[in-house]
Amino acid sequence: MSRTVYVNGNFVDEADARISVFDRAFLFADAVYEVSAVIGGAMIDNDAHLARLRRSLDALGMHMPCEESRIAAIQNELIRRNALDEGAVYLQVSRGAADRDFKYPKNATPTLVSFTQARRIVDDPVAERGIDVVVVPDLRWKRRDIKTVGLLAACMAKQQALDAGADDAWMVENGMVTEGTSNNAHIVTGEGGIVTRQLGNEILHGVTRAAILELSHREGIDVQERAFSVEEAKAAREAFITSATTFVCPVVRIDSQPVGDGRPGPVTRRLRQLYIEMARAEAARSKSDAVAR
Numbered sequence: 001m002s003r004t005v006y007v008n009g010n011f012v013d014e015a016d017a018r019i020s021v022f023d024r025a026f027l028f029a030d031a032v033y034e035v036s037a038v039i040g041g042a043m044i045d046n047d048a049h050l051a052r053l054r055r056s057l058d059a060l061g062m063h064m065p066c067e068e069s070r071i072a073a074i075q076n077e078l079i080r081r082n083a084l085d086e087g088a089v090y091l092q093v094s095r096g097a098a099d100r101d102f103k104y105p106k107n108a109t110p111t112l113v114s115f116t117q118a119r120r121i122v123d124d125p126v127a128e129r130g131i132d133v134v135v136v137p138d139l140r141w142k143r144r145d146i147k148t149v150g151l152l153a154a155c156m157a158k159q160q161a162l163d164a165g166a167d168d169a170w171m172v173e174n175g176m177v178t179e180g181t182s183n184n185a186h187i188v189t190g191e192g193g194i195v196t197r198q199l200g201n202e203i204l205h206g207v208t209r210a211a212i213l214e215l216s217h218r219e220g221i222d223v224q225e226r227a228f229s230v231e232e233a234k235a236a237r238e239a240f241i242t243s244a245t246t247f248v249c250p251v252v253r254i255d256s257q258p259v260g261d262g263r264p265g266p267v268t269r270r271l272r273q274l275y276i277e278m279a280r281a282e283a284a285r286s287k288s289d290a291v292a293r
């Protein structure tokens, strides 16, 4: 079924959507993006995604194309027009179209694009069985905290993982795991605490990572924000990834070696369950707010 997408002020059929060949997203990956999960027709933690969008834009000397509330209205309208119950809303802002030149153009109008993708998130069979990851060198640039559309190194790592018969890759720099191709990496120690890399320029500051750390604190689960090595990950009791569209997903093998007993572990399962409950509650709240309005 053809989707309705949003491009620069217009809701159009995906077949009719047009972007200039001079758009700087196309020529330079001069654009940032966000992906917000949708369950029960409502976005999860979208305020945090829009706050990160602003931060990414700031880092590149760009401005928000409009108020956050206007962006959220566009996202919600796309969900409505596409009757999206579960999946994601993708949102991208580029510096706009200008004749090809490295320097930032002075008067370009930002390009704002958004579309929906339907997919199973809560009852995702992959989260039930867990994923296999392989370890690959992190070939990305040094500002991974900015969520740019320059994702080729991550695509290469993902394809390398699939070619090796795995589901995803964990990227490694100086022997330490940075993150997954499109998710943050976490391990569970022998004592049942969580270890996840500290925030910095080396990783994306995941919205789901932040929510899971907050939930862990509330549950009395010990959290250490520090780098961990591939060896430590392979010897961990459990491992998992977090992202907007996978929530919390167990990692059951690293480089073909089982993590713990090779099955999703109790800490990971508990955090996934808690996150789903939190997301469902948020979805129910935004639905009732929308009815009240």
Ligand SMILES: Cc1ncc(COP(=O)(O)O)c(C=O)c1O
Binding pocket: 035, 179, 180, 181, 182, 183, 184, 203, 204, 205, 206, 207, 208, 209, 242, 243, 244, 245
């Ligand atoms: C490299 C990378 N790390 C982490 C994440 C997870 O971030 P979030 O939880 O905000 O989706 C993503 C999401 O796309 C990502 O691309």
